[in-house]
Structure formats: structure tokens, C-alpha cells
Amino acid sequence: SYVLTQPPSVSVAPGQTARIACGGNNIGSKSVHWYQQKAGQAPVLAVFDDTRRHAGIPQRFSGSNSGNTATLTISRVEVGDEADYYCQVWDNISDECVFGGGTKLTVL
Amino acid sequence: QVTLRESGPALVKPTQTLTLTCSFSGFSLRTEDMCVTWVRQPPGRALEWLALISWDDDKYYKTSLRTRLTISKDTSKHQVVLTMANMDPADTATYYCARTQDGSESHYRDWGQGILVTVSS
DSSP, X not given: OOOOBOOSXXXXXXXXXXXXXXXXXXXXXXXXXEEEEOTTSOOEEEEEXXXXXXXXXXXXXXXXXXXXXXXXXXXSOOGGGOEEEEEEEEXXXXXXXXXXXXXXXXXX | OOEEEEESOSEEOTTOOXXXXXXXESSXXXXXXXXXXEEEEOXXXXXXXXXXXXXXXXXXXXXXXXXXXXXXXXXXXXXXXXXXXSOOGGGOEEXXXXXXXXXXXXXXXXXXOOEEEEEOO
16 A cells, blocks of 8 residues: 655754655656644644645645655744644555654744 | 534444544535545644545545454545544554545644544553
């Protein structure tokens, strides 16, 4: 089955740029979606279809997808961005949804 | 306004069958491309997709759990039900339902708050 690989953690200082990678075989050919999950809360859709921001998500959040890596970029990181971030795709071969292992973003 | 709410037992015993209900409002599962899915999250661990049902009653399951899962819908009651057989302590998790309005392969734009299910004797 299709596997999505994310770094377990990313740390940045406030005001800096955070980049969270999501690796998968030829992931550039798939639509990638990103979710933000703050502690004790349900996931929230952040970016979908590689680059589109969900309603209410700040413009500081952006996505890209090419080759074997999709990336969620958070510019001018704020303390309130601290959360776990998950990438997601649909695997057309097995006909099932796949989530990455999640990345914990820490704002130093 | 779209809302989803999970309900079911907080505690089940090993080998029992878990039945969870997702009650929703603000949309209809009769609408083309509308789907409801179930996702779980063991404590401190990652999200894990389980199953999805579409407006036209197509059903998709996580391959490794296919033999234990059943998803169904009651359109008139605005509910989706997930059953998981032969529960094990490793199935202890928060179970979420979510919806997509863009087809089975798309993103999940609305989520319920989740329900914690503990499997223990």
C-alpha cells in the first residue's frame, strides 16, 4: 500500500518559515491535503488539492507538490501555529485514503 | 452550518463488536459527491483512516481492517454507522467522522469532535 513519510518534528522560531515535507512515490501525481491538529482537538483542514487554502486559514499557509515530495510552508510562524500536521492522499491502487505519520511543529 | 457528532460506547470489552454512529446536519448524503468517512487516532499517535461511504452507497475500507469493518448509512436519519468486530486493546483510540463534498478521493473539510473508545476487560 501507499506510504507517506513525514519528519516527526520541526522546530522554528517565531517569525521564521516552517517547511513540513511529505514524501511518497510520485506524490506529485496525486492531490495532497494537509490538516492541522492542535492538542486535544479534532483535525482541521488547512490546505487541499496541493495548494488551495481552506476557508479561514491564514495566507501564511501554502502548499506545493512535485516529484516525490509535497511541502506545507508556514511563513512568519506564530506561537498559535504549534500543532501536529498531517498530509493525506487517496491511493487509487488500493482505493483507500492514506495519512502521513504526522509532524509536530514546535515554535521555540 | 455543517456539524458532525460521533456517539457510541466509551468502553468495550475485548472480542466485542463496536458500533459507532455519526449524526450529521447541514448537508445530505443524497447529494452527489457527498461522502462520510471514519478516521481514528490512538492516544499520542497518528491519524488512521478506516472507511468511507459515498452518496451512491459505494463503500471503501482500509485494506488491513476490511474483514472487521462495516460502514452503512441511513440517509433519512442523517446518520452513518461504523461497526468494528473483534475489538482489541490496540483499537483504543479517538474515533472521528468527517465529510467530503467532492467525491471519495477528496479532502475532509468538516470533522466531528471525536469519541474516545477504550478497549479493556
